[in-house]
Amino acid sequence: SQLAEENSWALSVHEGESVTVNCSYKTSITALQWYRQKSGKGPAQLILIRSNEREKRNGRLRATLDTSSQSSSLSITATRCEDTAVYFCATSSGSWQLIFGSGTQLTVMP
Amino acid sequence: NTKITQSPRYLILGRANKSLECEQHLGHNAMYWYKQSAEKPPELMFLYNLKQLIRNETVPSRFIPECPDSSKLLLHISAVDPEDSAVYFCASSPGTSGNTLYFGEGSRLIVV
Numbered sequence: 398s399q400l401a402e403e404n405s406w407a408l409s410v411h412e413g414e415s416v417t418v419n420c421s422y423k424t425s426i427t428a429l430q431w432y433r434q435k436s437g438k439g440p441a442q443l444i445l446i447r448s449n450e451r452e453k454r455n456g457r458l459r460a461t462l463d464t465s466s467q468s469s470s471l472s473i474t475a476t477r478c479e480d481t482a483v484y485f486c487a488t489s490s491g492s493w494q495l496i497f498g499s500g501t502q503l504t505v506m507p
Numbered sequence: 508n509t510k511i512t513q514s515p516r517y518l519i520l521g522r523a524n525k526s527l528e529c530e531q532h533l534g535h536n537a538m539y540w541y542k543q544s545a546e547k548p549p550e551l552m553f554l555y556n557l558k559q560l561i562r563n564e565t566v567p568s569r570f571i572p573e574c575p576d577s578s579k580l581l582l583h584i585s586a587v588d589p590e591d592s593a594v595y596f597c598a599s600s601p602g603t604s605g606n607t608l609y610f611g612e613g614s615r616l617i618v619v
Binding site for chain 2 (some may be wrong): 427428430438439440442445447483485489494495496498499500
């Protein structure tokens with residue numbers, strides 16, 4: 398069963414616009430990670446945010462974590478066509494297993 | 508990411524035996540095999556941490572992992588089933604708890 402879930406299956410925006418992908422999870426966590434997977438490639442980590450952190454930035458990316466509502470968001474500003482990918486949130490709860498959500502397909506159109 | 512290499516990249520099999528190989532050049536202690544079926548997230552199959560195996564109990568016994576040394580990981584597959592068609596990713600991380608995973612490019616298995 399999925400312990401982490403992105404809230405949208407697919408999103409599309411035009412280049413230059415901002416977009417937010419949301420994630421909800423069901424267990425107590427030690428950290429939440431956001432990964433991006435481009436077509437034909439392996440997932441690549443974007444941001445790792447620990448349970449005692451509320452916000453993390455990486456260039457045009459901003460992740461938030463709300464442990465009270467068990468939710469996270471990933472915002473991308475000034476989107477580019479190369480941001481087109483599937484975005485996964487993944488949670489870890491102190492054990493060895495990283496659980497991936499089902500993913501959100503983001504399409505950035507010219 | 509050329510620091511984790513997988514081979515072969517593509518594999519088309521009937522009901523035969525084959526092995527997937529992975530090597531990481533990151534000095535990591537943990538290595539993983541993930542299976543990703545079409546339109547699904549990656550799902551953990553096996554983890555080796557400091558060469559100790561931790562297994563996902565739902566993985567069929569025809570999948571046998573092997574870790575000959577800390578930088579290499581093999582996945583032996585016998586008598587493949589059509590449901591095994593997927594991309595198999597190798598990944599590594601410095602440790603096992605809350606660490607970043609670094610994925611290889613994947614090996615696409617097609618069972619005919």
